[in-house]
Amino acid sequence: MEVYTVTVATGTSEYSGTNNYVFVTLVGEGGESERTLLDNPGLDLCRGAVDQYKVTSRSPLGSLLLVRLEKQRYWVEDNWFCRYVTVELPGEDKVTFPCYRWLVGDVKVEIRAGMAKTLRDESLSQLLVHRKTELLERQNTYRWAKWAPGIPRCIDAKTEADLPQDARFENEKRSDFEHSLQYALLELSLKKLSISFGKSWNDLDDFKRIFWKLRSPISExxxxxWKEDWFFGYQCLNGCNPRMIQMCRRLPENFPVTSDMVQSSMAPGTNLDKELKAGKIYLLDYAIMDGIPANIIKGKPQYIAAPLCLLYQHPDKGLIPVAIQLAQNPDLTSPIFLPRDPPLAWLLAKMWVRHAEFQVFQLLSHLLRTHLVIEVFCVATLRQLPAVHPIYKLMAPHLRYTLEINCRGRTQLISPDGIFKKVVSTGGDGLLILAQREYKVLTYRSLQPHKDFIDRGVSHLPEYFYKEHSLMLWEAIHSFVTGVVDLFYQSDHDVQEDLELQAWFTDISQEGFAELPSFGLPSKISSREELSTLLAVAIFTSTVQHAATNNGQFDWCAWIPNTPCSMRQPPPTDKDAVTMDMIMATLPDVSQSCMQMAITWHLGRPQPDAIPLGQNMEEHFTESRALELISEFRKELKGIQDNILSQNEGLELQYLFLLPSRIENSITI
Structure with missing residues (x-):
């Protein structure tokens, strides 16, 4: 008679425990143990519990292959979340079987030991069958769907309720998410104001009426x-959309700025031509906004512009705007606005640029280039990689909650009756057309920060903290991922021959990123370096890039005139005709302002259950070398954290969005 000590760990979130019957059976090369009830229903397997049991076998099991868990209803149905199971014989090493799954209903699951294995490492037919069965079940559960043409494909779920339990928010997260927006409205005392649809604010200071309760140092x-030109330029580098700016070596033909127009903005002894050649002139070009249909909110038309903005790296003043055109086609109705123009005209022109920035930041830099891109990796990973696969183990911590937050975004934020339709100028048809335009030009290269900075010509811009911090974090992530890949793949041939890995890549490139022939991915993964770069892109995008665009949205958008969500009057055509009344009639009304402030706080605030980058709560790897790589990665992140904090000491305006401790390990909001 063999006696095994079995330890079972229950999840720590609310309602993870169960009072149902749970049975365990150990499966080894030599046979199976007794089917053993984990007794004391209602007493064991409680939330956060780590319970120990004795499981017997009439004969030695040999090498353990699987742990079979069965849950059966006792009185009422009660789901259970199992973190892991460990098994040990007296005098032998403990074997850990990671689970991290919900057992829902009367169900039977079999889990593998924690040692990562690719398909070529598998020799036992029983384990090969287990891999295949697991993937077939997952492919039946996680299916591709097309939410709309011309954008990345997504999970087949009309609402978050259609997702399997393993992809859902934990109860605490769900409760917090569903109540925080209402809390924001209540805290801002907006319930009374929010009914004031169509009512303009009286003056700019009037926006302070919604600015008294929820605030942050940066928003203040x-x-x-916000009116100052240097601050406008600073936001192009370190605001919520820091990837729009590009070097301008030659003025666009549709932006006829002359040297005389901007001479007064230049440093003494230079001119526009010299600074263009010196690489000191930069451009914001919102051509992608041209012709986007504007929203109609409660019968009131909104307005959209497609500005061009020229910026100059002044030796004393920093990056400053020097010319703005509010349309792509210059004519008498689209003058070029200059800093020397009447102050209100120049201010309104900058507001129009920032309004375009709101649309591009929210829908393209944030939604499309992080949320929707990463959903492709999520679905492909769940469909094509078994839990024992090393790449699944690497990716799993970066998939947490992403499918549910994206489902909620599609149903609550960008749906035909969602928040964007109610308050944003691109709500309705405009947002989808805008996303489709960006998707057509989306490239794999642009998702790699070191290449993106080079392509945009911004590698030498001073005080570009987003760039500096991104590159440090990219190198750390790429180094960590390379270590993991090299640990489990001894050669490029091993990568090429991993059929599960190649199926995963095919799902990404041909299913998730379908309709995108110019994306730039190869036909297959041919080397360890290609695999490492792809994984680094996925992890960087789901962590660093998402934090850069998401975490500061309240800071930069809470003061509505700085980044208005909509404009209620068309762009000005006469510089001398701009008045404060015109500005107030153009900016979002009281109701729109209330919702913009509430939603950016709701989506941009630190999440109460956030898991920081690298601090994985689920321990999928058990190999000592893999654990060492994780430890080394955490040490490198700690060094980056200290570096960023040191860099920000004494700065009046600090850039802390990419502190590793403030970067979530996955897209959860």
Whole structure:
């Protein structure tokens, strides 16, 4: 008679425990153990519990292959979340079987030991069958769907309720998410204001009426400095959309700025031509906004512009705007606005640029280039890689909650009756057309930060903290991922021959990113370096890039005039005709302002159950070398954290969005 000590760990979130019957059976090369009830229903397997049991076998089992868990209803149905199971014989090493799954209903699951294995490492037919069965079940559960043409494909779920339990928010997360927006409205005392649809604010200071309760140091700084040209330029580098700016070596033909127009903005002894050649002129070009249909909110038309904005790296003043055109086609109705123009005209022109920035930041840099891109990796990973696969183990911590937050985004934020339709100028048809345009030009290369900075010509821009921090984090992530890949793949041939890995890549490139022939992915993964780069892109995008665009949205958008969600009057055609009344009639009304402030706080605030980058709660790897690589990665992140904090010491306006401790390990909001 063999006696095994079995330890069973229950999840720590609310309702993870169960009072149902749970049975365990150990499966080894030599046979199976007794089917053993984990007794004391209602007493064991409680939330956070780590319970120990004795499981017997009439004969030695040999090498353990699987742990079979069965849950059966006792009185009422009660789901259970199992973190892991460990098994040990007296005098032998403990074997860990990671689970991290919900057992829903009367169900039977079999879990593998934690040692990662690719398909070529598998020799036992029983384990090969287990891999195949697991993937067939997952492919039946996680299916591809097309939410709309011309954008990345997504999970087949009309709402978050259609997702399997393993992809859902934990109860605490769900409760917090569903109540925080209402909390914001209540805290801002907006319930009374929010019924004031169509009512303009009286003056710019009037926006402070919704700015008194929820605030942040940066949002307050923004309120004080938003009119200043240097602050406008700073946001192009370190605001919520820091990837729009590009070097301008030659002026676009549709932007006829002359040297005389901007001479007064230049440093003494230079001119526009010299600074163009010196690489000191930069451009924001919102051509992608041209012709986008504007929203109609409660019968009131909204307005959209497609600005061009020229910026100059002044030796003393920093990056400053020097010319703005609010349309792509210059004519008498689209003058070029200059800093020397009447102050209100120049201010309104900058507001129009920032309004375009709101649309591009929210829908393209944030939604499309992080949320929707990563959903492709999520679905492909769940469909094509078994839990024992090393790449599944690497990716799993970066998939947490992403499918549910994306489902909620499609149903609550960008749906025909969602928040964007109610308050944003691109709500309705516009947002989809905008996303489709960006998707057509989306490239794999642009998702790699070191290449993106080179392509945009911004590698030498000073005080571009987003760039500096991104590159440090990219190198750390790429180094960590390369270590993991090299640990489990001894050669490029091993990568090429991994059929599960190649199926995963095919799902990404041909299913998820279908309709995108110019994306730039190869036909297959041919080397360890290609695999490492692809994985680094996925992890960087789901962590660093998402934090860069998401985490500051309240800071930069809470002061509505700085980044308005909509404009209620058309762009000005006469510089001398701009008045404060015109500005107030153009900016979002009271109701729109209330919702913009509430939603950006709701989506941009630190999440109460956030897991920081690298601090994985689920321990999928058990190999000592893999655990060492994780430890080394955490040490490198700690060094980056210290570096960023040191760099920000004494700065009046600090850039802390990419502190590793503030970067979530996955897209959860």
């Amino acid at each position: 700084y923004c309120m004080e400095h």
